[in-house]
Amino acid sequence: MDYFNYSRRESSAVNIGGTPLGDKNSIRIQSMTNTSTQDTEACVAQAKRIVDAGGEYVRLTTQGIKEAENLMNINIALRQAGYMVPLVADVHFNPKVADVAAQYAEKVRINPGNYVDAARTFKKLEYTDEEYALELQKIRDRFVPFLNICKENYTAIRIGVNHGSLSDRIMSRYGDTPEGIVESCMEFLRICVEENFASVVISIKASNTVVMVRTVRLLVATMEKEGMNFPLHLGVTEAGDGEDGRIKSALGIGALLSDGIGDTIRVSLSEDPEYEIPVARKLVDYVTARADHQYIPGIAAPEFDYLSPSRRKTFAVKNIGGDNLPxxxxxxxxxxxxxxxxxxxxxxxxxxxxxxxxxxxxxxxxxxxxxxxxxxxxxxxxxxxxxxxxxxxxxxxxxxxxxxxxxxxxxxxxxxxxxxxxxxxxxxxxxxxxxxxxxxxxxxxxxxxxxxxxxxxxxxxxxxxxxxxxxxxxxxxxxxxxxxxxxxxxxxxxxxxxxxxxxxxxxxGRIRTSKTEYISCPGCGRTLFDLQSTIACVKAATSHLTGLKIGIMGCIVNGPGEMADADYGYVGAGRGRISLYKKKECIEKNIPEEEAVEKLIELIKANGDYIEKE
Incomplete structure (x- = not known):
């Protein structure tokens, strides 16, 4: 790899409706609705706003069969209005939903962490090699019929791994590591290759930018070793809102784009989805403007490890370098x-x-x-x-x-x-x-x-x-x-x-902390409370707690997993109901939304992490 001169990674082409991805195609921009997928009118209106802002794909959450079936109505309504944007169904926990969605969406996203494996509980599981092989066979038995449906309907798929929803099976064998995240993806990719199914896009996301970048780098290297060149979808999950969300997204996504990695991006902001598009467009345009630049004759240092970098050894000059913070x-x-x-x-x-x-x-x-x-x-x-x-x-x-x-x-x-x-x-x-x-x-x-x-x-x-x-x-x-x-x-x-x-x-970049860090999701049709107003309330009450990490999650899909290194978590549990976490442990369940912020502050105080505002 050339660390010094920009060029796009070579990837295979995938047809997604009338908007192909990968190969020589431009880097595509996309977003996701946060309306109920059973509400056709609301989804169509929001999809139009995403497209009008420049979005090239629109993703919708599909919790169940009804949502998957309603994709047909949403698709028809958009086509009648002259919007030909490909729709992407987002599926978690229920592979039957993916089977239905493949008939009505141009692409279906499945999550290896919960496609066949049970929802993770952070429990250590023990497998013999034979037992582990049987678990992989379960994946194949369920996944191959889905691929056949996609072949029949010319539907692409996204194998979308989230750091926050790795299965207990993967976590038990590989730990919470980039290697485990990559293997979670590769298990499914190998089946795709064996079944000659090439309409595949991959994503590996995390709210921790260090994990996200390191894991995607490792995925690319692993695919190359196994002769694969599938296109990549990039994103930092739970990036947050405002300045923090933009910086976090640009830092993580930008690091990979700068190395030529990435064929489509989604900037996940805790804001209205159409606001994500201009940010993504600016980021892509800024990085790709480096194409055909004057050659830089850099030579890689022999000791540099791109896949597992550590801080460069330096001596300290006063408070700069050495073990000092940047x-x-x-x-x-x-x-x-x-x-x-x-x-x-x-x-x-x-x-x-x-x-x-x-x-x-x-x-x-x-x-x-x-x-x-x-x-x-x-x-x-x-x-x-x-x-x-x-x-x-x-x-x-x-x-x-x-x-x-x-x-x-x-x-x-x-x-x-x-x-x-x-x-x-x-x-x-x-x-x-x-x-x-x-x-x-x-x-x-x-x-x-x-x-x-x-x-x-x-x-x-x-x-x-x-x-x-x-x-x-x-x-x-x-x-x-x-x-x-x-x-x-x-x-x-x-x-x-x-x-x-x-x-x-x-x-x-997680190398110097100077303020409260918020790990907040962008919201989707699964979110059961007003995410933006809640984030504002939580920030108003906690923004002075420098160094504390607080997760604000719309639902349980990534909830405790994605915010595993957060100190406290605020997670949607049901309509108007919130569960509070201390790290991975659920402390209080199903709190009425109107009481939840106050209860969060009480929890922080009870653990000695709260200080009064000056």
């Missing part, structure tokens, strides 16, 4: 001092002159030629001023360094400088590739200096900056290369907004 550097050239106290940068690059008012807990960076050794300040040099850097006596120096400037001679000299942090710089069309190439070259040269990534933009819209900066940082974070981030935006956005995005990227 830092945030910001700029304040205009003299303004707007800060969000939750997201105060670790360092401020002030350029030629310190601001009139300095904050004591922030370190200030000045250009090396004007730095006079002021208290709590540090000099910065560019690669042309190595002589000045060589003579610097500062305990912390910053060196702005582009990939092409790192010569063998400079690398040898840098190895003697233990007080230097490198700021990776790129103006390339594929700056991610150049940033990666610089770090690989440092690794190969034996340079263990911390690296901060300088990302330059001119954005006036906060959503655009969220998507672009997260997409540019994703692979760098998941590769284990990030000792810090420096977003320099010359648009009209305030400094505090830019700072918040930088901290949001680090949190979405």
């Amino acid at each position: 830092v945030v550097i910001a700029e304040r050239f205009d003299g303004k001092t707007d800060y969000n106290p939750l997201f105060t940068p670790d360092y401020i690059y002030a350029g030629r002159e310190l601001p009139a008012k300095c904050i004591s807990e922030v370190g200030y960076i000045l250009d090396g030629d004007v730095w006079k050794g002021e208290e709590n300040t540090y000099p910065a040099f560019n690669f042309n001023s190595i002589d000045a850097l060589r003579n610097s006596e500062a305990e912390l120096n910053f060196l702005f360094l582009p990939f092409m400037a790192l010569t063998e001679e400079l690398a040898e000299e840098l190895k003697e400088m233990k007080n230097v942090v490198i700021i990776s710089q790129s103006n390339h069309q594929n700056k991610l590739g150049e940033h990666r190439a610089l770090v690989h070259q440092l690794m190969s040269a034996g340079c263990e200096h911390p690296v901060v990534f300088f990302q330059y933009y001119t954005e006036n819209d906060s959503e655009d900056l969220q998507i672009k900066s997260a997409a540019d940082m994703g692979a760098l974070v998941f590769d284990g290369f990030c000792d810090g981030i420096f977003i320099f935006n010359q648009g009209e956005l305030s400094h505090s907004v830019v700072d918040g995005i930088a901290f949001g990227i680090l949190q979405a």
Whole structure:
């Protein structure tokens, strides 16, 4: 694999209605309705809004036979209105529903975690090899008839694995690991290959971006070993809403798109589904614009493990590198001092002159030629001023360094400088590739200096900056290369907004926590409470609990599984009823919705995790 130069992964073509997927087709955009699939009028209206926003596939939840049968009415109504969008049925727990849905939808999504296996209970199960083989035969016996129905109706399928709904069988044999998630998928794919059924799309999703990226990378490698090239559907489940949902989605999906992986994406926001489409479109367009870029002559470091990366070994320079959390550097050239106290940068690059008012807990960076050794300040040099850097006596120096400037001679000299942090710089069309190439070259040269990534933009819209900066940082974070981030935006956005995005990227990549994290699903026809208003209420009551993870899930499909590493969970249990969790354990069941947020706060207080707002 080429880590430095962008190109699309080769995948097979799958016909889904009149909108083919994979191969040379463009990366498709899709969303999912959150209306009842028995409500034809509501589903049709929402599907139209998704298509009008640019959606190319529309997915609908199909809990039972009635919902599956009503897909026919929804399909007819859309065609009569001139909307030819392919419909995708989303099936969990009941394979008979998938059989029916295959007659009325252009694609059917099944979940290996609950297609034949019972709903997981997090119990350890013991199997002999013979017993395990019998379990796989049960899958084949049930799955092959479904494939035959799909063949007869020219229906594609999606094998959609969710980290949150792995079966007890898989968890017991493989553990909660990327290998287990991949095997859950491969069990079904091997049957498809044996049955000569090629109309298959695959997805592996998680709310944890690290798990999602690592697992999809492993899936691609596993398929290649077994001679498969099925197209991939990408998504981060339960990404949330607002800024957090956009950053989390762009970081995870963007990391894979940047490596050429992905043939269709869904950005799962806890918002109206049509709002997902513009975000997805911006992300796809931004990454694919790298196509045919100028070649980057990067060479992979021998010790780098793409499938199972660990944090790159660095020495610490003050609080940067080593075992320290990644830092945030910001700029304040205009003299303004707007800060969000939750997201105060670790360092401020002030350029030629310190601001009139300095904050004591922030370190200030000045250009090396004007730095006079002021208290709590540090000099910065560019690669042309190595002589000045060589003579610097500062305990912390910053060196702005582009990939092409790192010569063998400079690398040898840098190895003697233990007080230097490198700021990776790129103006390339594929700056991610150049940033990666610089770090690989440092690794190969034996340079263990911390690296901060300088990302330059001119954005006036906060959503655009969220998507672009997260997409540019994703692979760098998941590769284990990030000792810090420096977003320099010359648009009209305030400094505090830019700072918040930088901290949001680090949190979405699970390498530095600075606020409460919400794992909230986008909602679907299974959701039995008002998801958006509930999220707003939970956030209002808990947003000051920095470092706490809270899951807000519409139903039990992914509920306790997807939020397994959350501290607390709020899960739909029935019409207007909520169950509360402490990690995987259900503490209270079927609480009236109107009491649930207050009960959640009581649960957090009872476990000593609540602090009063200041």
